[in-house]
Amino acid sequence: AGSQTQLNLGKEREMSGIMGSLKTMDFYKKVPRDLTEGTLSGAILTCSCVVIACILFISSVSDYMTTVPIAEMKVDEKTSDQKIPINIDITFYHVPCDLVHLVARDVLGNSVVDVGDDLMQKRSVDAKQNPINNWRKANELVDENTLKDHVEKQYGCNIRGSIQLKKVPGTVYIGYESAKVSGNKGMSILLQETGTMNINFAHRINRLDVGTRASQNKLRRRYKDVSVNSLDGSKMRENVGSEYMFVYAYYLNFVKSKFTIGKRQEEAYQFTASKNALGTRTSPGLWLKYEFSPIVIKHSIKESSFWHFLVSLCAILGGLWTVFGIIDGIIHTSMSKIFKDSIGKLSQAV
Secondary structure: OHHHHHHHHHHHHHHHHHHHHHHOOOOOOOOOHHHOOOOHHHHHHHHHHHHHHHHHHHHHHHHHHOOEEEEEEEEOOOOOOOEEEEEEEEEEOOOOHHHOEEEEEEOOOOEEEOOOOOOEEEEEEOOOOOEOOOOEEOOOOEOHHHHHHHHHOOOEEEEEEEEEEEOOOEEEEEEOOOOOEOOOOOHHHHHHHHOOOOOOOOEEEEEEEEOOHHHHHHHHHHOOOOOOOOOOOOEEOOOOOOOOEEEEEEEEEEEEEEEEEOOEEEEEEEEEEEEEEEEEOOOOEEEEEEEEEEEEEEEEEEOOOHHHHHHHHHHHHHHHHHHHHHHHHHHHHHHHHHHHHHHHHHHHHO
C-alpha cells in the first residue's frame, strides 16, 4: 500500500511539473481581479474602440459582399467567315410597308436583298403605331392599289427580324430602292402617281442588337452595367413637310464580349453608335453602316475570398484593440506620473 501511495504521489508531481511548464508558455496571463482598476479615460477609450470596431466591421463585411468587375482585352482569333445574327425591329411613322425593303451588303461583295419571311417580317401600323394587320413576308411585291390605300390612310410600317452578317464592314439599307413592283409600271412612276416621292423615313428603333433576349437578361442580372442594345427606343424624326427627303444614317462599331457566369461563358456583342440625318432629293431611307472590331473583351467578376475576409477582419480588430491599449497605457502612465509629481510638491510645501 505504501509503495502504491508513493507511486501515485510521483505521478502527481510529474503531472504538476508538466502543467507548470505549460503555464510558463501562456501568452494570455491573467491578472487577479483585485489588482485591476477601472478609470474614466479607459471607459472613454473602450467606448470609442467599440464604435470604431463596429464601423470597420460593417465596412469589411460590405467590401466582402461587393463584387469587382474585371475586363481584359485581346485579339479575336476567330475567322471572319463566321456569321453574326443582327436583330432588327424598327417602326417607320410615314412609310407604307410596300416601300419598306431591306438590302444588306458587305465589303466582300456579299449581298442579301429582301430577306425571306423566315427571318424578316413586316406589318402596317396606324398613326399611333398600333398594328393594323398580322405579320407578313418582307419581300412581297409592291401592289399599286394597296400602296395607294395605305398612303391615303397614312399608314406606317413595322419591320422586324434577324439578318446573318459576316464579321466584315458593310451596310444595311432599308428603303424602296430594291422594291419590285407588280405589273409593268416602274417604281418612279408609281411613286409619282401615289404622291410618295417625298416620303419621310422618320422612325423609332424598337430593337437593334445581337443575341436573344434571354441571354441579355441573364447578363444584366450578373453584370448590371452591361449595355448590348444602346439604340433601343431611340428616334429620328425630321420635318415631314420639308422640301427635302432624308437619309438617316447610323454608324455602328460592334465589339465582341465574353462574360463569365459561374463556370460558363456567354458571348455578346456590344456596340457604339453615332447617327446623322442628311437632306436629299433622291433615294431616301435608313442606312446602318457597321463594322466589327478585331478586339474581344473578356468580362469576369472578382469575388473576395472568405479566408481573406476573415484574416483581414482579425487584423483590423486586433490592431485596433492593440492601438487603443497602447493609448490607454500612455494616458494612464502620464496621469499617474502627474499625480505623483503633484503629491511630491504638496509634501515639500508642507
